[in-house]
Amino acid sequence: MRRRGSAVRWLAEGSSAAVAGALRRVAPGLGDYPIAIRESIGEDPLWWSASAMVGGRFVAKFAWSRPAGLRLAHEIAVLEALAREPAVPFLPEVVASSTDPLLLVTRLVPGEALFEVVDSIDRDLVGRQLAQFLGELHHPATRARVEGALGELAPAALQPATGDALRDGFVKWARPDQHPAVIRWCDWADDVLATPRPSVLVHGDLHGGNQVWDGEHLRVVVDFETAGLAEAEYDLRTFPGTGPGVELLTATLRHYTRITGRELAVDRVMAWHLRTALADALWRSEAGVPLPDHRTPPEWVDDLAKRFTALGIDPDTPTKQL
Secondary structure, eight states: OOOOOSOOOOOSSSSHHHHHHHHHHHOGGGTTSOEEEOSOOOSSGGGOEEEEEETTTEEEEEESSHHHHHHHHHHHHHHHHHTSSSOOTTOOOEEEEEETTEEEEEEOOOOEEHHHHTTTSOHHHHHHHHHHHHHHHTSHHHHHHHHHHHOSOOBOSOOOOOHHHHHHHTGGGSOGGGHHHHHHHHHHHHHHTSSOOOOEEEOSOOOGGGEEEETTEEEEEOOOTTOEEEOGGGGGTTGGGSSSTTHHHHHHHHHHHHHHSOOOOHHHHHHHHHHHHHHHHHHHHHHTOOOTTSOOHHHHHHHHHHHHHHTTOOTTSOOOOO
């Protein structure tokens, strides 16, 4: 492994040749392996980053702009700190890393994203493993260890739209009969989240595509670029929409309490989920990008209503802050 210095030098371009050149410097044994870039190149320099399969055995993450490069350098430092004993479970195995040139190489872990298997596996077992990961990540000692290595952490990088932005922007994408409910929900989420909770280290983007599963066994959690500080409930904000019903969320909450002795607030998870889902549907609709499941914003609103009902949450009832 090439040791990282203080300099961060991202690649000149997002090409296979540029990745091969970086590999020859950072991990010479991998420099001549076949390279297949897996992700498309975005037009906005903010997202000029990608990953590549290297020899069918490794994954190389790289960037070719300053903002994308700084995110990847942050991930490299976070993973290094999390891997120190007592290590957080389910981390990717780092084979080589460097910030000059900027490159992160991890061992490829065969498996499937949670999205692909959640309908067919025991969601209680899935929730237990996710709670184990989250319990260790959210532990105060983990935050202390990471901040000891990186300095004071910033808030998690991916923040959903505010209630004001959603009230103003989303309603035009919903059916007219859904407008009052959407506005009430945004008001409710603002009320629920008005009083902040203590911050912990969060992954920041723990959706099903950032998890690799081998059947019912979690193999690895990836993509720590957005890791930072937020309340623990923030890390579960995609769970209500993962799989049929809300069983994955309730199982994870139950096991999290058993493992850590700390109880998470389901209304706060759902408030973050509401903002995340509506914000995702809003920007995609305005940009002409299909929603991930190729359905419509009104259908997403209908699903949100079902999730509120399944969790026994009535957004029309004033929320009592604890």
